[in-house]
Amino acid sequence: MKFVDIVNSRFSYRGYLNKEVEQEKIDYILECARLAPSAKNLQPWKIYIVKSEKIRKKVCEAYAREWLKEAPVIAVFVGKKGENWVRSDGKDYLMCDITIICDYFMLAATEVRLGTCYIAAFDRERLKEALSLPENEEPFLMTPLGYPKPESRRERSRKPLSDIYEEL
Ligand SMILES: Cc1cc2nc3c(=O)[nH]c(=O)nc-3n(C[C@H](O)[C@H](O)[C@H](O)COP(=O)(O)O)c2cc1C
Structure with missing residues (x-):
């Protein structure tokens, strides 16, 4: 697939089929995520792949949506506080690093x-409890991972390029 086709076929799917995800696919996606860049190459992250029904149930309590319960796998992207780059004016780039690795993961998926x-929009405390996260691990994003129900995607809606682009 060309990159533009991958980007064009990614949607936020809010519905999943009752079908297991092959471990080879998970391994491939994780390898792509591992290659993501981070500020100063500090790689201040961890990805939790939640497959166990018991922990998935707890994770779903942190974001109570029926469609999340349908997913056979949930991936949680955690930033390791204190291990990331901070700009000289104090700007913290941990969320930026985690967003990038999450994006690599999703595009590979x-x-x-x-x-x-x-x-x-999850309940942070509940999610931390569900995964028994140590104090220095901050969850920023999570995603279901599974075979999507095609009808569960919404129409693509984006601003025109002229609204978001300026040549100087
Ligand atoms: C940082 C971020 C946080 C988001 N959080 C949620 C969320 O908590 N729940 C949800 O259903 N969608 C969430 N979304 C999905 C957006 O609503 C979705 O990406 C947007 O509507 C565009 O649709 P698309 O992903 O299908 O292109 C989030 C997206 C981003 C980038």
Whole structure:
């Protein structure tokens, strides 16, 4: 697939089929994510791949949506506080690093025809508890990973290029 085709076929899927995800696909996606860049190459991250029904149930309590329960796998992207680059004016880039690795993960998932959906609106405390995260690990994003129900995607809606682009 050309890059533009991968980008064009990624949607936020809010519905998943009852079908297991092959471990080879998960390994491929993780390898792509591992190659993501980070500020000063500090790689201040960890990805939790939640497959166990018991922990998935707890994770779903942190974001109570029926469609999340359908996903056979949930990936949680965690930043390791204190291990990331901070600009000289104090700007913290941990969220930026985590967004990038999450994006690599999702685009790789798209290439192998799996569906994802960024989730940030979870209950942070519940999620930390569900994964028994240590104090220095901050969850920024999570996503279901699975074979999507095609009808669960919404129409693409984007601003025109003229609204978001300026040549100087
Ligand atoms: C940083 C970020 C956080 C998001 N959080 C949520 C969320 O908590 N729940 C949800 O259903 N969608 C969430 N989304 C998905 C957006 O609503 C979605 O990407 C946007 O509507 C564009 O649709 P598309 O992903 O299908 O292109 C999030 C997206 C981003 C980039």
